[in-house]
Amino acid sequence: MNGYGSARVEIMDVSKSFDMGDDRLDVLNDVSLDVARGEFVCLLGPSGCGKSTLLRLIGGLIEPTSGQIRVAGRSPTEAQAEKALGFVFQEPALLPWRTVAANVRLPFEVNRRRGASCERGVERLINLVGLEHYSDYYPRQLSGGMRQRAALARALAVGARVLLMDEPFGSLDEITRAAMRYELLKIWDADSKTVIFVTHSISEAVTLSDRVAVMSSRPGRISGVVDIDLPRPRASGMEREPDFLSYSRTLHDLLLQGGME
Amino acid sequence: MIPSERNVEGRALRTGRRRALASALAYSAPPAATLLIGGLAWELWTRLSAVPEYIVPAPSAALGRLASDPAYFAGEGAVTLGEALAGFLLGAGVALMGATLMAHSRFIERSLFPLAILVKVTPVVAVAPLFVIWFGFGPIPKALIAALITFFPVLVNGVTGFRSVDRGALDFMRSLRASRLEIFLKLRVPSAAPFVFAAFRVAVPLSVIGAVVGEWFSGDRGLGSIIIVAHSNLDMPTLFAAILTLSAMGVALTAIVSAVERKALFWHESHEEL
Numbered sequence: 001m002n003g004y005g006s007a008r009v010e011i012m013d014v015s016k017s018f019d020m021g022d023d024r025l026d027v028l029n030d031v032s033l034d035v036a037r038g039e040f041v042c043l044l045g046p047s048g049c050g051k052s053t054l055l056r057l058i059g060g061l062i063e064p065t066s067g068q069i070r071v072a073g074r075s076p077t078e079a080q081a082e083k084a085l086g087f088v089f090q091e092p093a094l095l096p097w098r099t100v101a102a103n104v105r106l107p108f109e110v111n112r113r114r115g116a117s118c119e120r121g122v123e124r125l126i127n128l129v130g131l132e133h134y135s136d137y138y139p140r141q142l143s144g145g146m147r148q149r150a151a152l153a154r155a156l157a158v159g160a161r162v163l164l165m166d167e168p169f170g171s172l173d174e175i176t177r178a179a180m181r182y183e184l185l186k187i188w189d190a191d192s193k194t195v196i197f198v199t200h201s202i203s204e205a206v207t208l209s210d211r212v213a214v215m216s217s218r219p220g221r222i223s224g225v226v227d228i229d230l231p232r233p234r235a236s237g238m239e240r241e242p243d244f245l246s247y248s249r250t251l252h253d254l255l256l257q258g259g260m261e
Numbered sequence: 262m263i264p265s266e267r268n269v270e271g272r273a274l275r276t277g278r279r280r281a282l283a284s285a286l287a288y289s290a291p292p293a294a295t296l297l298i299g300g301l302a303w304e305l306w307t308r309l310s311a312v313p314e315y316i317v318p319a320p321s322a323a324l325g326r327l328a329s330d331p332a333y334f335a336g337e338g339a340v341t342l343g344e345a346l347a348g349f350l351l352g353a354g355v356a357l358m359g360a361t362l363m364a365h366s367r368f369i370e371r372s373l374f375p376l377a378i379l380v381k382v383t384p385v386v387a388v389a390p391l392f393v394i395w396f397g398f399g400p401i402p403k404a405l406i407a408a409l410i411t412f413f414p415v416l417v418n419g420v421t422g423f424r425s426v427d428r429g430a431l432d433f434m435r436s437l438r439a440s441r442l443e444i445f446l447k448l449r450v451p452s453a454a455p456f457v458f459a460a461f462r463v464a465v466p467l468s469v470i471g472a473v474v475g476e477w478f479s480g481d482r483g484l485g486s487i488i489i490v491a492h493s494n495l496d497m498p499t500l501f502a503a504i505l506t507l508s509a510m511g512v513a514l515t516a517i518v519s520a521v522e523r524k525a526l527f528w529h530e531s532h533e534e535l
């Protein structure tokens with residue numbers, strides 16, 4: 001849609017440990033995953049298994065202890081510099097002193113990229129997430145779902161080619177959350193980014209993904225990858241289809257196996 | 262999203278404003294009434310008990326002295342105010358620069374913070390005579406004392422504030438490869454503002470104390486030296502008039518800081534209108 005397209009993400013034998021004084025905490029062990037351009041992949045796993053850590057590694061916020069990560073063939077740091085990454089966190093993390101429009105403009109301002117084209121870009125993104133009447137509102141004047149839409153628009157700004165979403169709907173109520181899933185899919189359809197989406201909800205993973213990487217804990221690793229061969233566009237009501245249920249059961253079993261060890 | 266939601270929010274903002282006005286009244290009327298009643302009781306007491314004026318003057322005597330020569334008190338008040346504000350600006354400026362350095366480097370913080378605590382625990386009154394020797398009888402030593410007294414609260418809150426940054430917002434900025442300067446200006450400074458304003462609210466009256474203490478030690482200008490002279494002459498109405506001028510100055514300064522704070526921190530939960 002904005003011409004930046006999507007990017008392939010390669011995770012190769014990545015391990016991550018944190019130094020805790022004398023101790024060492026092994027959080028990720030030998031994780032490999034190849035995410036194709038434009039693919040929607042969910043990382044599904046119990047909390048504490050290292051999903052956020054993996055996402056932060058891909059985003060270049062932390063460095064792997066060993067192994068390599070490539071975003072469009074480059075290091076995450078280079079991807080950052082190209083503004084190829086768009087983060088969305090569980091908390092919207094908007095700047096409360098900025099209006100919705102000013103928050104979405106922030107990525108354009110960083111490294112001085114402002115200009116007329118930026119204003120058009122901001123407006124388009126705000127329309128894209130359905131906040132056209134709210135550009136001059138401050139975050140605290142918005143509902144949780146609307147804040148998360150604004151955070152999504154901000155992440156899409158400048159032309160991110162990979163969206164890194166860390167339980168972005170995790171603090172929303174069930175109804176808003178369901179609506180946001182389909183909203184996100186619509187935006188993804190229009191904008192075809194690569195999306196890596198962290199969740200611990202099985203139905204969320206099945207609803208959204210092309211593929212689901214199931215993770216298990218201590219140390220975190222990918223215990224299985226499941227292709228979700230459901231037709232697109234996905235629509236509400238699909239949760240009751242037999243295929244959907246059988247995928248859910250498969251993922252459920254994989255999660256249980258991981259947890260049993 | 263839903264049009265009716267907008268209207269609800271607009272209405273909430275309007276009633277919020279009206280409520281803010283009402284609450285401002287609710288907060289200022291009772292203390293004003295208390296002050297008035299207390300003043301009347303005091304007036305009545307000095308008249309009935311015939312307590313000598315060189316011990317406790319009637320409020321009317323103090324106000325009368327004030328009214329007899331308002332230009333005098335205003336002029337000397339302006340001297341004190343100038344010293345206090347110069348000191349405040351200097352102290353707050355140095356403190357914010359120090360806080361900026363400390364917030365970015367634990368090493369600098371470890372090296373400088375103990376010194377800052379030394380400054381804090383040393384009673385300013387004890388170094389005031391020294392400043393007179395070093396910097397003479399003019400306004401400079403007074404401003405420096407005011408600066409010294411302002412320094413610490415602003416420094417501490419500045420460091421805390423610059424570090425009190427939302428983790429997600431910081432991660433987002435870093436994921437854009439924002440420079441340290443950009444993160445500082447776009448994220449740390451606004452995040453620190455609530456802390457810094459809290460420090461200002463404490464430091465502004467402190468800077469007036471600093472200026473007055475400085476005036477006690479040297480010079481013949483300012484409300485502080487009026488107080489010293491009036492004290493040695495047992496001229497209580499003048500002494501009380503100077504005190505009243507200082508109180509009025511304190512109230513005005515606090516009101517100004519609060520007003521600026523409300524404007525600047527409209528987004529912060531401490532100024533929630535809803």
Ligand SMILES: Nc1ncnc2c1ncn2[C@@H]1O[C@H](COP(=O)(O)OP(=O)(O)O)[C@@H](O)[C@H]1O
Pocket residue numbers: 018025027045046047048049050051052053054
């Ligand atoms: N910076 C860090 N320092 C130390 N331990 C960390 C750090 N970040 C994460 N961890 C630990 O790594 C583990 C996985 O965390 P996380 O990736 O947040 O899990 P998830 O997102 O799957 O819930 C947890 O045990 C957490 O305590």
Ligand SMILES: [Mg+2]
Pocket residue numbers: 051052053166
């Ligand atoms: Mg997490």
